Amino acid sequence: MDLATIIGLVLAIGAVFGGALLEGLHIGALIQPTAALIVLGGTFGATFVSFPLPGILNAFKDVGRCFFPPKDDPEGVIKSIISYAAKARRNGLISLEQEAQTVKDTFTKKGISLVVDGIDPQKLRETMEIELGSFEEHRKQSAEVFEAAGGFAPTIGIIGAVLGLIHVMSNLSDPSKLGGGIAVAFVATIYGLMTANVFCLPFGTKLKHRLKEELLQKEMLIEGLIAIQNGENPHFIEQKLRAYLHDGGDKKGK
Structure with missing residues (x-):
């Protein structure tokens, strides 16, 4: 949590x-149910127009990642890579084939399989970086969905306010109806601002932060697998990977 x-x-x-x-x-x-209907309906209606349905459904699914961080962490990645390196050093690269069959993460599974197949390290890097780019494009759409919704919400709130004021102006002769119209007008604005600034934009920012963490771990994995392919010492591999934790992952591709 x-x-x-x-x-x-x-x-x-x-x-x-x-x-x-x-x-x-x-x-x-x-x-104010009316204000909520205008703001939420209008905001997510505009969002549905802006993105394909699978992307929106994935975004709603990814809300859980704002509350529950991924189980893997950089230390866990380092520990796994060192384990793979030690095993490969003792029994050869082919011994990692069992790891490829048991690991659940598809990115890791593909990387280990390429190592077992004896692919050239440069080709290994190129292939895995293509996979990394595809993963990034897929993941960042969820953040974009919430950022777009956060942009729509305040404007839809203003639309709700205008509608409330129209209701007020059309009932000036009946003071008993003025209060309800004014309430909807101002509450719609509040709902729009809160939807954007308390939920949508923060969720988008959190998802981008989660993506940054995941990309760092996958970059570490790529570097570690290439080092294993090159037959490097597990201790040296560990030191190399820990450098990513010191510089925030700026070593990508180096």
Whole structure:
């Protein structure tokens, strides 16, 4: 569980509703189904127009990654690579074939299979970097979906506000209907801003951060597999991979 995501959402939502309570505003005044329908329906409707359906469905699925980080981590990648290197050093590269069959990650499975097949290290790098690029393009679309939704939401909130004001202006002769129209107008704006700045944009940023972590680990994996293919010492491989943790992954391709 990512505590930063939970704490952030609690702080953001709590600050808005807490501030409203301190100002003496009744919380019920912020609950407007009409405003929610306009903002959420309009925001995600525009998002559906902007992206293919599989990309949107993947984005909603990837929301879980904002709350639950991937199980693998750089230290785990280093440990796995060192294990592969030691095994290959003792029993030869062909001994890694069993690892290729048991590992669950498809990227790792393909990399190990290429090592076992004895592919040239340069070809290995080129092939795996193509896979890495494809993975990045696929993953970053989820962040783009939420960033786009975050851009639409405030504008849709303004549309809701305008609709509320139109309702108010058309009922000036009936004071009993003015309050509801004004409430929808202002609450729609709040919903639009909160949808964008508390949920969509932060989720997009978090997903980009997750992608950065995953790319770093895959770059480390590529470098480690090439080192294994070259027959390098496991201790030297470990030192090389730990350099990625020191420079934030800027060693890509070096």
